[in-house]
Amino acid sequence: MNQSVSFKIVLLGEGSVGKTSIVLRYSENLFNDKHIETQQASFKTKRLILDGRRIELAIWDTAGQERFQALGPLYYREANGAILVFDITDEDSFNRVKNWVKELRRMLGNDVALCIVANKIDLERDRRVPMETAEEYARSVNAKLYHTSAKLSKGIEELFNDLAHRMLETASSTTSGPNTGGTGRQRGIPILSPSATEAINQKKSGGCC
Numbered sequence: 001m002n003q004s005v006s007f008k009i010v011l012l013g014e015g016s017v018g019k020t021s022i023v024l025r026y027s028e029n030l031f032n033d034k035h036i037e038t039q040q041a042s043f044k045t046k047r048l049i050l051d052g053r054r055i056e057l058a059i060w061d062t063a064g065q066e067r068f069q070a071l072g073p074l075y076y077r078e079a080n081g082a083i084l085v086f087d088i089t090d091e092d093s094f095n096r097v098k099n100w101v102k103e104l105r106r107m108l109g110n111d112v113a114l115c116i117v118a119n120k121i122d123l124e125r126d127r128r129v130p131m132e133t134a135e136e137y138a139r140s141v142n143a144k145l146y147h148t149s150a151k152l153s154k155g156i157e158e159l160f161n162d163l164a165h166r167m168l169e170t171a172s173s174t175t176s177g178p179n180t181g182g183t184g185r186q187r188g189i190p191i192l193s194p195s196a197t198e199a200i201n202q203k204k205s206g207g208c209c
């Protein structure tokens with residue numbers, strides 16, 4: 001099998017939209033009904049095999065509350081993919097996603113794979129953001145829209161698999177190799193030695209800054 005390729009993914013979005021829940025569902029298949037406000041960004045590592053390639057995802061979960069907003073650039077700076085989450089029952093959270101999209105496009109250009117995630121689809125009754133509005137918006141900014149429920153484990157696996165595919169495509173189409181993006185961003189890092197893999201594993205789960 002080929003070398004591993006490592007990608008950084010960052011989750012952004014207003015407080016309470018379900019970022020931590022999405023990561024928890026994907027990494028450990030767990031769900032917590034309580035909102036424990038994220039205070040410090042942390043990451044989890046997930047390994048998968050796609051198209052015969054070994055992939056390692058470093059998934060950064062960030063704090064959504066307003067007072068942490070200025071820290072965003074610390075976490076999205078070298079991201080290959082960004083998951084921008086809103087809660088379908090909260091219109092403000094959708095507007096917040098629009099702000100993130102503007103900021104990411106401005107700071108990272110078009111190479112970052114953007115996923116807009118409409119979370120809490122199990123609360124369809126209380127929906128405030130029409131599906132068509134979200135779809136139209138995602139198209140207009142060249143992002144993909146995903147519909148998820150971390151609670152019911154719907155759409156989560158598909159979200160990360162699809163994003164991994166997209167990042168892999170972008171990395172493969174970079175002829176000049178990794179770490180050569182115009183923005184100085186890493187494009188998918190081949191992990192060359194077992195010790196490099198080990199170093200990442202040691203940081204696995206709960207790394208924070």
Ligand SMILES: Nc1nc2c(ncn2[C@@H]2O[C@H](COP(=O)(O)OP(=O)(O)OP(=O)(O)O)[C@@H](O)[C@H]2O)c(=O)[nH]1
Binds near residue numbers: 036037039119120151
């Ligand atoms: N019904 C429903 N509730 C959800 C879903 N995802 C998350 N929640 C709930 O929404 C609340 C907030 O979830 P979190 O994952 O902590 O939200 P967050 O975006 O990480 O919030 P911050 O850390 O403050 O930025 C919790 O009570 C979760 O149980 C979902 O898909 N459906």
Ligand SMILES: [Mg+2]
Binds near residue numbers: 019021
């Ligand atoms: Mg959180």
